[in-house]
Amino acid sequence: xxxxxxxxxxxxxxxxxxxxxxxxxxxxxxxxxxxxxxxxxxxxxxxxxxxxxxxxxxxxxxxxxxxxxxxxxxxxxxxxxxxxxxxxxxxxxxxxxxxxxxxxxxxxxxxxxxxxxxxxxxxxxxxxxxxxxxxxxxxxxxxxxxxxx
Numbered sequence: 001x002x003x004x005x006x007x008x009x010x011x012x013x014x015x016x017x018x019x020x021x022x023x024x025x026x027x028x029x030x031x032x033x034x035x036x037x038x039x040x041x042x043x044x045x046x047x048x049x050x051x052x053x054x055x056x057x058x059x060x061x062x063x064x065x066x067x068x069x070x071x072x073x074x075x076x077x078x079x080x081x082x083x084x085x086x087x088x089x090x091x092x093x094x095x096x097x098x099x100x101x102x103x104x105x106x107x108x109x110x111x112x113x114x115x116x117x118x119x120x121x122x123x124x125x126x127x128x129x130x131x132x133x134x135x136x137x138x139x140x141x142x143x144x145x146x147x148x149x
Contacts, residue, residue, distance in 0.1 A: 006028050006029060006030055007028070007029040007032065008026060008028050009028075009029070010024075010025075010026035010027075023039070024040045024044075024045075024046060025039040025046070025047060025050060026039070028056075036051055036056075037049075037050040037051065038050055038051050038052065038053065038056070039051075039052060040052060041053075041054055041055075041091070054089040054101055057089055057101055057104070058087040058089040058101075058104050059087065060136050061087065061104050061106065061134070061136045061140065062085045062087040062106055063136075064134045064135055064136035064137065065085070065106055065108070065130050065134045065136075065137065065148075066083050066085060066108070066130075068130040068131075068133045068134045069083070069108070069110070069126065069127065069130035070083065072126055072129055072130055072133070076126070078112060078116070078118060078126075079113035079116050080110060080111070080112060081111045081112055082111040083108065083110050083111075084108070084109045085106055085107060085109070086106075086107040087104060087105065087106050087107070088104065088105045088107075089101045089103075089104050090102055090103040090104070090105070094143065100143070100144075101144055102144065102145060103144065103145040103146070104140075104144055104145075104146050104147075105146075105147045105148075105149060106146070106147065106148045107149045108127065108148065110123065127148050128148070131148055
């Protein structure tokens with residue numbers, strides 16, 4: 001199986017490193033080509049213009065779910081024209097009392113070629129299959145509640 005990697009770069013920008021005096025802002029590189037500005041979530045003092053790890057986790061789940069859904073739909077002969085999702089990561093305390101992402105809600109909207117229709121029940125079944133086969137969903141299965149709306 002593949003080993004997949006990123007590079008993370010952080011540099012102190014203040015003269016002193018002490019609680020409350022430094023920034024969490026950093027850069028994550030994907031394939032040494034794509035850079036993402038990352039910071040803490042705004043509730044934790046981060047820059048709202050930057051991505052935060054919790055959003056990145058929701059993005060990873062949403063992307064994985066979509067790619068799995070598209071593979072299954074193609075295999076079933078469903079002519080998917082577009083796919084849109086709005087994913088929300090929710091923070092809270094886990095059963096051990098630690099702050100964590102406790103729930104991620106996905107809100108996928110699938111559009112098909114004109115003239116193709118699928119029953120809501122069959123679409124829900126396909127979304128459920130995509131969830132069961134998604135690598136990221138399987139990784140989070142024991143610790144994060146995942147809802148597909």
